[in-house]
Amino acid sequence: MALGVREWAQHFADASDRDPTIGAMARYFTCSYLLDMGSAKVIVEMHDGRVYxxxxxxxxMDAYDFALRASPQTWREFARPVPGPMYHGIWAASFRRDLKIEGNILVLMQNLRNFTVQFELLRKVGAPV
Known part of the structure; x- marks a missing residue:
């Protein structure tokens, strides 16, 4: 059963701020991004490796640097502890599933390593859809 969006946001922020990998390498991880999960949308704002x-x-009209948009089913697949084929990362899902990556891709690429670690936290905290 999925958490409510408010609960999920708190769990996601706590998991991100406690993650040792993000803490060790994300000093300049500063950006904002939209996760569009169909029935739930959130904008995550990062500042120097911490969830702001x-x-x-x-x-x-709320601003963000880049967006990931996919169906609720895709987000649920991402959030499985061991995702199935083509749900193991954003690039695979964008090539073979319904994930769309939009916006300032340069910002995504500048923060890709940190964003990828943070994105994989979905496997621990789930998705709110």
Missing amino acids: RINIDPEP
């Missing part, structure tokens, strides 16, 4: 804020009810 998670906007759990973004408005259409």
Whole structure:
């Protein structure tokens, strides 16, 4: 059973801020990104490797650097402890599943290593859909 968005956001922020890999290498991990999960949308704002804020009810004009958009089923697959084929990362899912990557891809690439570690936290905290 999925957590509510508010609960999920707190679990995700706590897991990110406690993650030893992010803590060790993410000093300049500063960006904001939208996770569009269909029935839930959140904007995660990172500042120097720490979660600054998670906007759990973004408005259409709220700013972010890049976005990942996929169906709730895709997000549930990402959040499995051992994801199935083509759900193990954003690139595989963007080539073979319904994940769309939009926005300032340069910012994503500049933060890719840290973002990937943070994204994989979904396997621990789940997805709110």
